[in-house]
Amino acid sequence: MNAREEILRRVDRAAPATGPDAVAASYARIDRDYVRRHHDGDVLDLFAERVADYRATVLRVRPADVAQVVAERLAAHPGPYGVPSDLPAAWTSATAAELVRDPPLASLDGLAGAVTGCAVAIAETGTIVLDHGVAQGRRALSLVPDRHLIVVLAGQVAPDVPEALARLDPARPLTLVSGPSATSDIELSRVEGVHGPRTLEVVLAE
Template sequence: MNARDAVLGRIDRIVPPRSAAEVAADHARIDRAYATRHHAEGILDLFAERVADYRATVRRVAPDAVAAKVAEALAARPGAHAVPSGLAPEWLAGVDPSRLVRDPSVAELDRLAGAVTGCAAAIAETGTIVLDHGPGQGRRALSLVPDYLLIVVRADQVAADVPEALGRLDPARPLTFVSGPSATSDIELDRVEGVHGPRTLEVLLVDPGTG
């Protein structure tokens, strides 16, 4: 038995594991008599505005222009980029395959120019993008190690508010909430970017209404 198993074993003895049915029953008993959205219109406009507030770059693109915009974004950053194996292949159609590294290790990620990923949901009210690291999103390290991160967000993935977004997510999944580039102002209140994740965040918002 290693140290990790010993610690988890002690926790299980204090708080015994519960069945999925028990967890689901407790979840169903939670009172949710609250508003799940405070915005009925302009959801995509609000999302784009809030993302930009975080000093991220957001571009609205038509579905048939995603490949061109992804290729354009990566062409501006020399070097290879990480991509999860489940990312929509049509989004990468304009990129030289030799510049893409699929499902790289953490050691490989540290040497790459950036990463491209999809998402599970997005929140207009807070300008937040949520990854659950399912198909098309890759492991958590992919969104944290590279200095540059390009996230493709479909319009139908954008929820108006936090409660609405949480209702779309599986709480059993590992969730990563991305609100702009990684930054901190801990030292002398000077903003420093790229401390705990990507220094540069770019978002492509795939909007069928974009001409």
């Protein structure tokens, strides 16, 4: 064994293992001896309150009314809307808006907005998490268009962060949405729409 091989052998031995199995094992070793739930009351009320605190619009509806509410919100801001190819058809069955399924990256800036589902929502923080799986589309779809309408099902709302994280796959790409994109980096003046959609609307189906 020459010097180069010896150095590489030592690096391999010192560096943590990689790959899905190693990541899962590392994740399983994390100490979780902490309080996992702080809220046992109506988590939907808490979630709606916290989301509204972020200057997002919250629309609480019955599951049967999701299509009508989505249609009304899209009609209020005409233009084509990007949607994932696997977005439930029932959610957009009442809209006359032009829907572009899985729009290419080059066309995202020309959309009026996007309509997606989510993976989980957190009542404590008013945060909605997308893992870009079913009904969520690629990450760019939730970041480039100026408006984002998210349908959140009551069963997707977790009371606290630990319970929400337990429902997620840490190997998937996660986008955490807490209100419209905003920054106050420049002279503490709030500017919206810098890093993502300027307008966030949440349809909470309960």
